[in-house]
Amino acid sequence: MAWVTGHQLRLFNSLGRRIEDFTPSADVVGLYSCGPTVYSYQHLGNMRPYVFADTLRRALRWHGIPVRHVVNITDVGHAVADSDTGEDKLEVAAARERRSVEEIADFYTQDWLAALAALNVQPADVYPRASAYVAAMIEFAKRLEDKGYTYRLPSGLYFDTAKSPGYGTLALMDIAGQREGERVEIVEGRKHKSDFALWRAEEPGVRRIMRWDSPWGWGAPGWHLECSVMSMSLLGDHFDVHTGGIDHRELHHVNEIAQSEAYLEDGRPWVRYWLHNEFILLDAQKIAKSAGHTLRLADLVESGYHPMAYRLFLLGGHYRSQLDFTTTAMDAVQATLRRLIAKIDPLRPLPPAETLAGALALLGAPAAGSAAAAVHDKAALGYIDAIDAAISNDLATPKLLATLQDALRDPDITADGLRVVVAAADALLGLRLGELKPAEVDQRRTADELAPGAREEIERLIAERTQARADKNWPRADEIRVELDALGVQVTDTPDGPAWQLR
Ligand code: AMP
Numbered sequence: 001m002a003w004v005t006g007h008q009l010r011l012f013n014s015l016g017r018r019i020e021d022f023t024p025s026a027d028v029v030g031l032y033s034c035g036p037t038v039y040s041y042q043h044l045g046n047m048r049p050y051v052f053a054d055t056l057r058r059a060l061r062w063h064g065i066p067v068r069h070v071v072n073i074t075d076v077g078h079a080v081a082d083s084d085t086g087e088d089k090l091e092v093a094a095a096r097e098r099r100s101v102e103e104i105a106d107f108y109t110q111d112w113l114a115a116l117a118a119l120n121v122q123p124a125d126v127y128p129r130a131s132a133y134v135a136a137m138i139e140f141a142k143r144l145e146d147k148g149y150t151y152r153l154p155s156g157l158y159f160d161t162a163k164s165p166g167y168g169t170l171a172l173m174d175i176a177g178q179r180e181g182e183r184v185e186i187v188e189g190r191k192h193k194s195d196f197a198l199w200r201a202e203e204p205g206v207r208r209i210m211r212w213d214s215p216w217g218w219g220a221p222g223w224h225l226e227c228s229v230m231s232m233s234l235l236g237d238h239f240d241v242h243t244g245g246i247d248h249r250e251l252h253h254v255n256e257i258a259q260s261e262a263y264l265e266d267g268r269p270w271v272r273y274w275l276h277n278e279f280i281l282l283d284a285q286k287i288a289k290s291a292g293h294t295l296r297l298a299d300l301v302e303s304g305y306h307p308m309a310y311r312l313f314l315l316g317g318h319y320r321s322q323l324d325f326t327t328t329a330m331d332a333v334q335a336t337l338r339r340l341i342a343k344i345d346p347l348r349p350l351p352p353a354e355t356l357a358g359a360l361a362l363l364g365a366p367a368a369g370s371a372a373a374a375v376h377d378k379a380a381l382g383y384i385d386a387i388d389a390a391i392s393n394d395l396a397t398p399k400l401l402a403t404l405q406d407a408l409r410d411p412d413i414t415a416d417g418l419r420v421v422v423a424a425a426d427a428l429l430g431l432r433l434g435e436l437k438p439a440e441v442d443q444r445r446t447a448d449e450l451a452p453g454a455r456e457e458i459e460r461l462i463a464e465r466t467q468a469r470a471d472k473n474w475p476r477a478d479e480i481r482v483e484l485d486a487l488g489v490q491v492t493d494t495p496d497g498p499a500w501q502l503r
């Protein structure tokens, strides 16, 4: 390879369900990510959408594409159980915790931001709060009403989805048999099952805490409305990328598209690329606040895991794959992180290599088209090309990690070349490989501090290894040793049988 020309960035667009070339439509790409509803702690699953969006931002930066990133904070409008009616999640939490809704929103927003910082997620450019945009939401809904897309019911103002051509395309929805989905509740008088509230009027005799006056009476905006209004206010009528968890592809984003395209009526798709992350599963179930799971990053840290180990766990899977969260997996990633840092520590300081062009310049490689110059480290150049190929292929972070590991094992790469490769990989991975101290990730835990179930798992593996050795099944015995090694377990064979300790 004489020089690296760069791979086209390709992303999986949920709209159409295919991998497409990513081409920006503006000098600065507008990126909107649906943010949290701040009525309780964000669990481990909730962190994935933001690490995923962060990876996307890093990939765009790698390609030299500037981004403006908006992540909203839902502090009003999300009724209980994703429904269009009933109490607001924030109000329920305020009553439960005997605090004001503002206190609830502030407290959980700060906690979420702290977790994002611990995960090395770059801050968004703007974090708009829904409660600050209610006047704009009312204007938006008024325009939809003027255009004839809505109807009034005692429970509020509804969007008439039958008036929206192509309603449900994103979700591959069967319009003919419009679903009264599990998540869509029955509303008295609603014309079609998929119609949704733009404005949720107060029930007679019930006075909400968060209430605004509107042409449809006192009440609060519908949940879907906020994202259309905040994204268009901050990124313009059309923008390039919208992200969120896969659950949003089926309902929330479908409704965002319907109301936004009705509002604009310009015959163009509102947003060009829709990207969705799959779920993290705990005990093979979606980790969901409503199911009572609140396993948080802070819990992991308390158990001795480094936040970067959780980031590594996330990046070890592709964002469109479900990932099973287990303590065994956490032990393995923590051990991997520890080994990575131990290998990289002697290479420091690392050079800045945030873009493909920057990494190539550091290697003395010429840009495409210019006269060939001396490239001193062909091996390093090959790894930069492989990193570029991996991230450009729909953000293939598992491949990127494997490439980094290959480079660290390669006897033919120079130390300077390896520095550039590690720096480039980490510009995309965001694992803080250039700065984490070995001691920070070297929390050698004693067996007493093991996560629940881990001791049983280790002892089961050791028993299986003893049996494999007795059966002279050496390949299996070796396999198990590798597995134990990944868990940070060191086995010593003594005359009394195997003994183990944590490294
Ligand atoms: P919420 O605060 O419940 O609206 O969720 C915030 C974001 O996290 C949304 O984009 C959800 O789709 C996403 N999300 C919720 N649960 C999970 C999970 N178990 N795994 C991955 N993403 C999730």
Ligand code: ZN
Residues within 6 Å of the ligand: 033, 034, 035, 227, 252
């Ligand atoms: Zn949203």
